[in-house]
Amino acid sequence: MLAMMLMMMIGCGGWLLFSAREIRDDGAPRCFNCSYLLTGLTSDCCPECGAEITDETRHLAPPAETSWPRFILGLLLLLGAFSLAVRVFMPELIRN
Ligand SMILES: [Zn+2]
Numbered sequence: 001m002l003a004m005m006l007m008m009m010i011g012c013g014g015w016l017l018f019s020a021r022e023i024r025d026d027g028a029p030r031c032f033n034c035s036y037l038l039t040g041l042t043s044d045c046c047p048e049c050g051a052e053i054t055d056e057t058r059h060l061a062p063p064a065e066t067s068w069p070r071f072i073l074g075l076l077l078l079l080g081a082f083s084l085a086v087r088v089f090m091p092e093l094i095r096n
Contacts, residue, residue, distance in 0.1 A: 002088060005084075006081050006085055009078070009080060009081035010077075010078060010081045012077055013073075013076075013078035013080075014074070014078065016070050016073050017070075017071060017074035017075065018074075019070065020066055020067050020068075020070040021064045022064060022065060029041075029058055031046040031049060032057045032058075033046060033049050033051035034046065034049040034051070035065075036049065038058065041053065
């Protein structure tokens with residue numbers, strides 16, 4: 001029962017951490033440098049950051065964004081699971 005709870009905490013925490021960095025992929029062309037939306041752009045420069053837009057860079061994935069609430073929640077879950085595991089399975093570690 002407790003082991004199952006620990007597994008779930010670790011699983012959820014790990015998943016949250018892992019998915020905290022997400023690449024915004026809505027299929028629309030975006031600047032590879034600043035992820036500015038490039039739909040309808042006719043020039044060769046990103047109007048937002050000035051990066052050169054070529055056919056090659058046009059199809060690069062935009063930078064991944066970190067979702068900090070997700071990251072922190074995942075970290076807290078993992079830390080909670082860890083401290084719970086120490087308390088339950090290795091109580092002698094925190095006794096002295
Ligand atoms: Zn840009």
